[in-house]
Amino acid sequence: MAYSEKLIEHYENPRNVGTLDKNDDDVGTGLVGAPACGDVMRLQIKVSDEGVIEDAKFKTFGCGSAIASSSLATEWLKGKTIDQADTIKNSMIAEELNLPPVKIHCSVLAEDAIKSAIADYRAKQAAKRAMK
Amino acid sequence: MDPFATLGVEPRFDLDPAELERRHRELSRALHPDRHAAEPPAQRRLALSRAIEVNEAYRMLKDPIRRAERVLEARGVPIGEGKEPPASxxxxxxxxxxxxxxxxxxxxxxxxxxxxxxxxxxxxxxxxxxxxxxxxxxxxxxxxxxxxxxxxxxxxxxxxxxxxxxxxxxxxx
The missing domain is CATH 1.20.1280 (Monooxygenase)
Structure with a gap:
C-alpha cells in the first residue's frame, strides 16, 4: 500500500503534539477512540475571546494515518473561528492525506475529535455564562 | 476463510490449545510438499495453498482476540470498524x-x-x-x-x- 508524501510527512514530523490545560475555560478537549483497533486520540483547542482558535494540540496513540489525521486537523484548526472549525469534514482530511480506503476511519476519528473538542468548549462557555 | 472449518474444530472460544496444536500439526504434515512431490503440479499447488490456509487459521485461532472475533462472526455478529460499541x-x-x-x-x-x-x-x-x-x-x-x-x-x-x-x-x- 502506497501512502502519500503528505501523510508520511505528518507522521514523521507531527505538528502541535502536546497538551493544553483541560481545566482552562477557554480550552475545549475532545477524547475519542476506535475500539475496533485500540486507537485513542485527544485533541484540544484554545479559543480567544473573539471566538478564534489560537492554539490546538493533539496526542494520538494509534497508527500512522491516525497520527497524520490529527496532526493535519490541528494545523487546520489554528486561526479558524469555532464555526469555521465546525465545518471540517473527515472527507477533507482523507482527501488531503490521500488516505487509502482501509484508513478512512482514521479521518472519521479526527473529525469526531474536533467535534467533541468544540462541544466541550461550548459546554464550558455555556456553564460560565450560566454562572454570571 | 472459516478458520474453524479449516482446522476441523468446533467454532467455540474455549478450544483446548493442545487439541488445536495437534490438528495443526496433523494437517501440516499431511499437506507437506514432500508428501505431494510425485503429484501433478495442480495438485501440488493445491496442497501448498491449503497448507498456507491451515497456518493462517492456526495463527488466527491461537490468538484469543482474533479467536473471539471469529466466534462472534460465526454467530452472525458483525465485527469491525463502525460496527462496534463505542468505548466508554x-x-x-x-x-x-x-x-x-x-x-x-x-x-x-x-x-x-x-x-x-x-x-x-x-x-x-x-x-x-x-x-x-x-x-x-x-x-x-x-x-x-x-x-x-x-x-x-x-x-x-x-x-x-x-x-x-x-x-x-x-x-x-
Missing part, C-alpha cells in the same frame, strides 16, 4: 493516561517502570480474557454484546502490551 469515556481517559505514562517511561529508558506497567496490564488482560470466556460460553444477544465490549477493551490492553514488547525488544538489542 472512562476507558478512553484511562487508556490515554496509561499510554502517556508508558511513553514517558519508554522515553526515559526506565526499564523497571515499563516492566511493572507491563505486568499490571497483563494481569488486567488475564482478567478480561476470563470474563470474555464466560461471556462467550453462552450464545445470546446479551452475551455477544458483553463480549464486544470486552474485546474493545482488550484491543486497548493489547496495543499497550505491544508497546511494552517493542521496548523490551529494543532493550534486548
Amino acid at each position: 469515556g472512562a476507558l478512553l481517559m484511562e487508556m490515554m493516561e496509561s499510554r502517556e505514562t508508558l511513553a514517558d517511561a519508554v522515553r526515559a529508558k526506565d526499564a523497571a517502570t515499563v516492566a511493572r506497567l507491563g505486568d499490571e496490564m497483563r494481569d488486567r488482560e488475564r482478567g478480561l480474557l476470563t470474563k470474555l470466556a464466560a461471556a462467550l460460553a453462552t450464545v445470546s444477544p446479551e452475551t455477544s454484546q458483553q463480549a464486544m465490549v470486552l474485546l474493545g477493551e482488550l484491543r486497548y490492553t493489547r496495543r499497550f502490551l505491544d508497546e511494552v514488547s517493542a521496548f523490551e525488544e529494543v532493550l534486548a538489542g
Whole structure:
C-alpha cells in the first residue's frame, strides 16, 4: 500500500503534539477512540475571546494515518473561528492525506475529535455564562 | 476463510490449545510438499495453498482476540470498524493516561517502570480474557454484546502490551 508524501510527512514530523490545560475555560478537549483497533486520540483547542482558535494540540496513540489525521486537523484548526472549525469534514482530511480506503476511519476519528473538542468548549462557555 | 472449518474444530472460544496444536500439526504434515512431490503440479499447488490456509487459521485461532472475533462472526455478529460499541469515556481517559505514562517511561529508558506497567496490564488482560470466556460460553444477544465490549477493551490492553514488547525488544538489542 502506497501512502502519500503528505501523510508520511505528518507522521514523521507531527505538528502541535502536546497538551493544553483541560481545566482552562477557554480550552475545549475532545477524547475519542476506535475500539475496533485500540486507537485513542485527544485533541484540544484554545479559543480567544473573539471566538478564534489560537492554539490546538493533539496526542494520538494509534497508527500512522491516525497520527497524520490529527496532526493535519490541528494545523487546520489554528486561526479558524469555532464555526469555521465546525465545518471540517473527515472527507477533507482523507482527501488531503490521500488516505487509502482501509484508513478512512482514521479521518472519521479526527473529525469526531474536533467535534467533541468544540462541544466541550461550548459546554464550558455555556456553564460560565450560566454562572454570571 | 472459516478458520474453524479449516482446522476441523468446533467454532467455540474455549478450544483446548493442545487439541488445536495437534490438528495443526496433523494437517501440516499431511499437506507437506514432500508428501505431494510425485503429484501433478495442480495438485501440488493445491496442497501448498491449503497448507498456507491451515497456518493462517492456526495463527488466527491461537490468538484469543482474533479467536473471539471469529466466534462472534460465526454467530452472525458483525465485527469491525463502525460496527462496534463505542468505548466508554472512562476507558478512553484511562487508556490515554496509561499510554502517556508508558511513553514517558519508554522515553526515559526506565526499564523497571515499563516492566511493572507491563505486568499490571497483563494481569488486567488475564482478567478480561476470563470474563470474555464466560461471556462467550453462552450464545445470546446479551452475551455477544458483553463480549464486544470486552474485546474493545482488550484491543486497548493489547496495543499497550505491544508497546511494552517493542521496548523490551529494543532493550534486548
